[in-house]
Amino acid sequence: MEYTVTQISPVKTQVNVSVPAEEANAALASAVALYRSKVDIKGFRKGKVPSSVIESRFKKEIVGEATTDLINVHINEIMGDLKLSPLSGLDVSDAALSKDTPLDYTFTFEHAPAFDLPEYKGQAIEEEDVLVSDAEIDAVIERVRKNLAEVTPISGDRMPADGDVVSVTFEAFENGQAVPGVRAENFELTLGEGQALPEFEALVKTVAAGSEGEAEMTFPADFINADLAGRTVNMKVAVHVVKERKLPAVDDELAKKAGNFENLDKMREAITMSYKKSRADLHRSSAQKKLLDKLLAQVDFPLPETVVEQQVAQMADEFVNQLERRGKNLEGSGKTMADLEAEMTPKAQEMVKTQIFLSAVAAKEELTVTPQEMDAFFYRLSTQVGQDVIMLKRYYEDNGLMIMVRDKLLADKAADFIYANAMVTKVAPVEAAEGEPGYGVRD
Template sequence: MEYNVNQISPVKTQVNVTVPAEEADAALATAVALYRSKADIKGFRKGKVPASVIESRFKKEITAEATTDLINVHINEIMGELKLSPLSGLDVSDAALQKGESLEYTFTFEHAPAFDLPEYKGQAIEEEEVVIGDAEIDAVVERVRKNLAEVKPIADARPAMDGEVVSVTFEAFENGEPIPGVRAENFELSLGEGQALPEFEALIKTIPAGEEGSSEMTFPADFINTDLAGRTVLMKVAVHVIKERLLPEVDDELAKKAGNFENLDKMREAITMSYKKSREDLHRSSAQKKLLDNLLAQVEFPLPESVVEQQLSSMADDFVQKLERQGKSLAGVGKTMEDLEAELKPKAEELVKTQIFLAAVAAKEELSVSPQEMDAFFYRLSTQTGQDVVLLKRYYEDNGLMILVRDKLLADKAADFIYANALVTKVPATEKPEEDDKGYGVRE
């Protein structure tokens, strides 16, 4: 086997391969022998079928398997010699072995560009100190109270108010006819928490328990159900029950119910420690981002187009899914997929550039990912998604995603390495960071 390399661009390489007839014939003969050992053909003992019969009966399958196996062997050998790692799938030209003939084919792939790394050790960076106020802890305790509140029907014949829970039946009408799909019975809703359209909640808050009411309302232009977006309907609502929340006292009993804490002080201490860890992680992540931004500003290199496209597609899908979770649609916010991708492309390019940079650092520092670290990743992912860890890992293996996981863990290690070797100066916090305040060891 002989090959020559054609560098199409700094991030794309094509390899032209020539296989002599002798090697091609050997590959076909090996495939015939394997089929002969397994073939069960009437009139012949297993393993004793003449090669000519096997070649005639299974010519198409033998040619395909022999060609694929031989090309895979060559590609693995060539890639090892080139010391290049594809960042996307290989594009292999059509090829098929023919007895007594040489075989020629090409394969093309994208890879990281060659570039000089700037000095990434000993970089100076500022990191905000962690400051936690009593008001923030009080807010978490208040949410705990709310989630542990007793809910009971009210006795007063009055409409519901924010903070209360209602059970309602509703249906939408247009031109006197019910609109399919816009009806629910005994639907429970917590008022004042943004769980429903403001106009719908406003209507409910005019109707006492046991009574009915109606009002016209217009669905938002960006409503997720595009058939309803912008339409004005008559909404009829029957309020069955109004329940109020009876909040427990802020005392040691609350702490025991919330998370089996010894007392209220222990619960507040757990919340504070979890808050502190969350803020430390957030500030460290921000410092790492600044470090990387400073380093990336010192290098320029072309980006593999297919990798940028994959990143862009993933970001666009995530954006659309987030809109849908908010009850909105892409068309409803006045965007097309082309508009969205144009907006997201600079960020996608930044992420790909960061990945390539960190991969280069990992290679230079000879960082590696152990099988145990890969397993730990899947255990964490299993916990987050609620999926079986074995099935989750098998899915990644079957779909060729294990390299992506390894590369992500390597990038994380490279970022941690840069941070560990940086000159970090703690500075006063400027403002409260935006974060999710949930998950502090108590049942909220």
């Protein structure tokens, strides 16, 4: 096998491969031998089928497997020589081995460009210090109270209000006809938490338990069900039960119920520590991002188009999925997929540039990812997505995604390495504006 290399661009390379007839014959003969050892043909003992019969009966399969196996061997050898790692899939030209005939084929791939790394050790950067206020801790405890509240039916004719839990049956009508798909019985809803359209909750709040009501309401233009988006219907609602929450007292008993804490002070201490860790991680991440931005501004190199396109497609899909989880759709937002992709391209380019930069740092510092670190990644991912870790890892292996995982972990290591070697100065945290929640508040 011989090959020549053509650099199409700083991020794209083409390899032209020439296979002599002798090598083609050897690859075909190996495939025939493999088939002889494993196939059963009536009238012949297993492993004793003449090669001519095997070649005639399984010609298409033999040629396909022999060609694929030989090309894979070549690619692995050539990529090792070139010391380049494809950032996207290889584009291999159509090829098929034929007995006593040389074979020529090409493959192209995108890779990281060559560039000079700036000095990335000893960089100065500021990181916000951690501050947790009593008000933030109190807000968490209040949410805990709501989660542990007793829910009991109310008596009397009081109208439902925010915080109440209602059980309702509803149906929409248009021109006196029921609208398909807009009906539910004994639907349970907590008012004031954004679980339903504001107009629907407003209607429910006008109906006492055991009563019925109706009102016109218009679905949002970006409603997830495109058939309903923008339509005005007559919504009829029957409220069966209205329940109110009775909040427990803020005392040691609450702490015990919330997480088996010894007392309220221990609970506050645990919440404070959780806040501090979460906020410290956020501040570190923010400072790390500023440091990377500072370094990236010092380099300029072309980006692989296919890799950027893949990143844009992934981001667009995630955006659409988020819309749908909020009960909306892309069409209702007034944007097309092309509009969305155009908006996301600059961010995708930044992400790809960052990945390439960090990969270069990882290579220079000879950073590696161990099998144990790969396994730890899949254990974390399986916990997040609720899937079996073995099946999840197999999916990544079967779909050629293991290199992507390794590169991500290498990039994370490189970012940590840069930050560990930076001159970090702690500064006072930026406080939230009056009336706004504290920065980075989490339960």
